[in-house]
Amino acid sequence: MRNEPQPQPPARARVAFELTELRPDEQWGPKRAARIVAKVRERLSKEAGIPGLLEEEVPPPVGNALNHNLLTHPLVTTTIVKEDLRILGG
Structure with a gap:
């Protein structure tokens, strides 16, 4: 997510390898x-009431919408803030 315009989660x-x-x-x-x-x-x-994270909440074709919503919505709504990401980064 490092300032990428269209962040994507890793495979x-x-x-699993990193963990x-x-x-x-x-x-x-x-x-x-x-x-x-x-x-x-x-x-x-x-x-938390975040919409668009489950397949039944997204109109077809779902494509990458679930990943996009999981990455962007918590950041936009400040459900997750920079401090949370710093903690995750070690």
């Missing part, structure tokens, strides 16, 4: 990363 395999590097005592794979992202989407949609 699940890349996420394995950061937390080698845990079992990380692309499917686990995908399940966690799905849980985050659902929680933000249901608990």
Whole structure:
């Protein structure tokens, strides 16, 4: 998301690789990363009321809308702020 005009999340395999590097005592794979992202989407949609994070909330064709909304909406609405991203960055 580093000031990219159209930020895209990394592939699940890349996420799993990076998490394995950061937390080698845990079992990380692309499917686990995908399940966690799905849980985050659902929680933000249901608990925080962020629209457009679940497939049933986006008109077809869905394409990359779910990823786009997951990346941009929390930043635009300040659900996630720069300090949160600094914490994530280490």
